[in-house]
Amino acid sequence: MSNNETKKYNMREFLAFTGASVLEDGKCVFVGTGLPMIAGILAQKTHAPHLLIIFEAGGVGPILTELPISVGQELTFHKGITATSMHDVMSSCQAGFVDYGFLGGAQMDMYGNINTTCIGDHDHPKARLPGSGGANDIASFAHKTILIIGGQSKRTFVSKVDFLTTPGYLDGPGAREKAGLPQGTGPYRVITQLAIFGFDDKTKRLKLISIHPGVTLEEVKDNCSFDIIIPEKYGISAEPTDKDLDILRTQIDPTGMMIGK
Amino acid sequence: MEILHEGKGELIGWHDPDENREYVLKNKSRELKDKTMTAKEVVTKFVKDGDFIASGGFGHIRVSMNIIYEIIRQKKRNLIMAGKTAVHDLDLLVGTGCVNKVEVAYSFGHELRGLSPASRRMVESGRCKVSGEISNSGYQWRFLAGMMGLPFIPSRNLLGTDTGKYSSCKVVKDPFSGKPINLIPAVYPDVAFIHVHRCDIYGNCQIDGILVEDFELARCARKLIITTEEIIDNDEIRREPWRTTIPFYVVDAVVEQPFGSHPCEMHGMYFFDEEHIAEWLDISRTDEGVQKYAEKYIDSVNEFDDYLELCGGIKKLNFLKRREALRAPLITPWRK
Numbered sequence: 001m002s003n004n005e006t007k008k009y010n011m012r013e014f015l016a017f018t019g020a021s022v023l024e025d026g027k028c029v030f031v032g033t034g035l036p037m038i039a040g041i042l043a044q045k046t047h048a049p050h051l052l053i054i055f056e057a058g059g060v061g062p063i064l065t066e067l068p069i070s071v072g073q074e075l076t077f078h079k080g081i082t083a084t085s086m087h088d089v090m091s092s093c094q095a096g097f098v099d100y101g102f103l104g105g106a107q108m109d110m111y112g113n114i115n116t117t118c119i120g121d122h123d124h125p126k127a128r129l130p131g132s133g134g135a136n137d138i139a140s141f142a143h144k145t146i147l148i149i150g151g152q153s154k155r156t157f158v159s160k161v162d163f164l165t166t167p168g169y170l171d172g173p174g175a176r177e178k179a180g181l182p183q184g185t186g187p188y189r190v191i192t193q194l195a196i197f198g199f200d201d202k203t204k205r206l207k208l209i210s211i212h213p214g215v216t217l218e219e220v221k222d223n224c225s226f227d228i229i230i231p232e233k234y235g236i237s238a239e240p241t242d243k244d245l246d247i248l249r250t251q252i253d254p255t256g257m258m259i260g261k
Numbered sequence: 262m263e264i265l266h267e268g269k270g271e272l273i274g275w276h277d278p279d280e281n282r283e284y285v286l287k288n289k290s291r292e293l294k295d296k297t298m299t300a301k302e303v304v305t306k307f308v309k310d311g312d313f314i315a316s317g318g319f320g321h322i323r324v325s326m327n328i329i330y331e332i333i334r335q336k337k338r339n340l341i342m343a344g345k346t347a348v349h350d351l352d353l354l355v356g357t358g359c360v361n362k363v364e365v366a367y368s369f370g371h372e373l374r375g376l377s378p379a380s381r382r383m384v385e386s387g388r389c390k391v392s393g394e395i396s397n398s399g400y401q402w403r404f405l406a407g408m409m410g411l412p413f414i415p416s417r418n419l420l421g422t423d424t425g426k427y428s429s430c431k432v433v434k435d436p437f438s439g440k441p442i443n444l445i446p447a448v449y450p451d452v453a454f455i456h457v458h459r460c461d462i463y464g465n466c467q468i469d470g471i472l473v474e475d476f477e478l479a480r481c482a483r484k485l486i487i488t489t490e491e492i493i494d495n496d497e498i499r500r501e502p503w504r505t506t507i508p509f510y511v512v513d514a515v516v517e518q519p520f521g522s523h524p525c526e527m528h529g530m531y532f533f534d535e536e537h538i539a540e541w542l543d544i545s546r547t548d549e550g551v552q553k554y555a556e557k558y559i560d561s562v563n564e565f566d567d568y569l570e571l572c573g574g575i576k577k578l579n580f581l582k583r584r585e586a587l588r589a590p591l592i593t594p595w596r597k
Contacts (some may be wrong), residue, residue, distance in 0.1 A: 070533075
């Protein structure tokens with residue numbers, strides 16, 4: 001959204017809204033730190049009141065009254081279903097109970113492989129990043145993985161990730177199964193500041209679904225180092241309503257620590 | 262079993278299961294005895310230079326910070342640490358030169374608060390080594406295999422990725438399904454520190470809230486130090502034995518330290534001290550800043566209670582209690 005038109009929302013609010021819109025009621029989502037958490041809470045407070053939110057440290061089904069800073073703090077099981085352990089929730093995820101895994105990333109390639117480990121060589125990194133955390137686990141086990149990458153650019157949408165931390169479709173069709181990952185799993189949606197993407201059934205490559213209001217197709221292509229599959233027909237992403245924005249600003253993140261002020 | 266791939270990460274903290282049984286037989290006492298000690302005594306007695314250490318809790322949650330500060334005060338060196346989502350504890354230990362090798366699941370970051378200037382600088386300048394990569398559940402299951410007394414545990418994560426290639430796991434052909442399966446090696450940390458809500462003098466512990474990885478970590482650690490908000494009578498433990506998540510026979514020492522997780526959170530008791538964490542994130546941008554922090558909060562004080570006083574004392578601690586109960590507003594001073 002690089003046009004000059006004044007928007008009634010900022011980019012992070014839009015990403016949170018778009019992330020929430022992908023989640024369905026009555027399903028289970030495993031959320032990572034940051035925007036995925038906000039998206040999960042917004043979905044729960046709007047169209048998906050029965051969305052079950054799971055946190056990797058063991059919090060299950062909380063009623064989230066404010067945005068957690070950490071995926072382990074008390075809020076992650078506040079008025080929840082159970083306060084259990086990582087072994088318990090990760091085992092459930094491995095056994096197939098988790099519909100959506102919801103993650104962020106620093107770098108992604110056309111197969112949805114993510115890097116959150118390092119920029120440059122692993123043993124002599126230009127920049128050291130935190131590593132997998134629970135991301136490799138969630139993207140290996142969840143039936144569908146959703147990624148939010150707030151800053152789509154040639155530097156973040158790369159032809160080859162510096163380090164393949166978390167599996168997308170690896171090097172193409174059939175690669176996940178060949179590696180031994182659970183069948184039928186993999187990246188499902190990628191949400192950026194410019195567009196929503198899915199993956200082509202046949203090639204498992206990134207494919208445009210919709211561009212955000214005010215964004216041009218050229219911007220989507222220019223902010224990427226690989227070829228995105230552009231179908232003949234693609235949509236325009238929905239915008240948050242005043243009610244969505246009000247919930248985000250007054251109920252979920254009143255200090256603006258994640259969505260900004 | 263046919264080995265398909267072998268990770269090139271250094272295998273840290275693994276022992277042959279029979280060797281570990283022998284260790285348990287000789288060193289883990291099944292006698293019900295008073296194990297209370299001070300933080301100073303515990304670190305002097307149990308932590309040796311070069312040890313492989315692991316913290317309980319998760320990130321900034323329920324961490325034995327009183328022991329972490331004591332390790333820094335005693336200037337232990339060449340420690341290896343489990344980066345099992347190790348955040349503030351690891352950042353301090355790497356920044357002050359105590360830990361110089363980490364096996365990373367999640368390290369060098371403070372979640373929403375941003376990345377860790379101190380420990381990233383140490384890694385990027387080659388002063389701290391990463392022995393290998395793994396994921397959070399990968400680490401968790403290293404503990405699980407250890408507590409079960411097994412050499413490894415099979416899993417379906419880490420496959421096909423560089424995280425797997427840089428781990429100490431091996432991928433084999435599963436003899437049952439015929440599919441590739443990842444084998445995660447067991448781990449037995451030399452020393453682990455777990456902060457709990459309450460325990461008795463023998464080390465029977467109750468934890469309120471999520472256990473994260475501590476059920477397993479407590480049972481695989483070679484030496485287990487419990488730090489506790491309070492010591493309760495053994496009768497209280499026996500009244501509700503189903504609440505004992507860590508039994509005394511895996512525990513080597515007990516240290517009573519109220520607010521012992523500060524500036525990290527203690528579920529249901531006190532919140533993160535965001536002001537203190539923000540001060541650290543800011544001052545640790547340079548090596549000199551790390552030195553200044555250590556002089557002010559660690560070297561100039563004798564014990565953890567003095568440190569708590571420096572951090573704002575009873576007024577600050579009461580605020581953190583109200584904040585944990587959601588009766589005081591969230592402050593985020595680290596926000597740029």
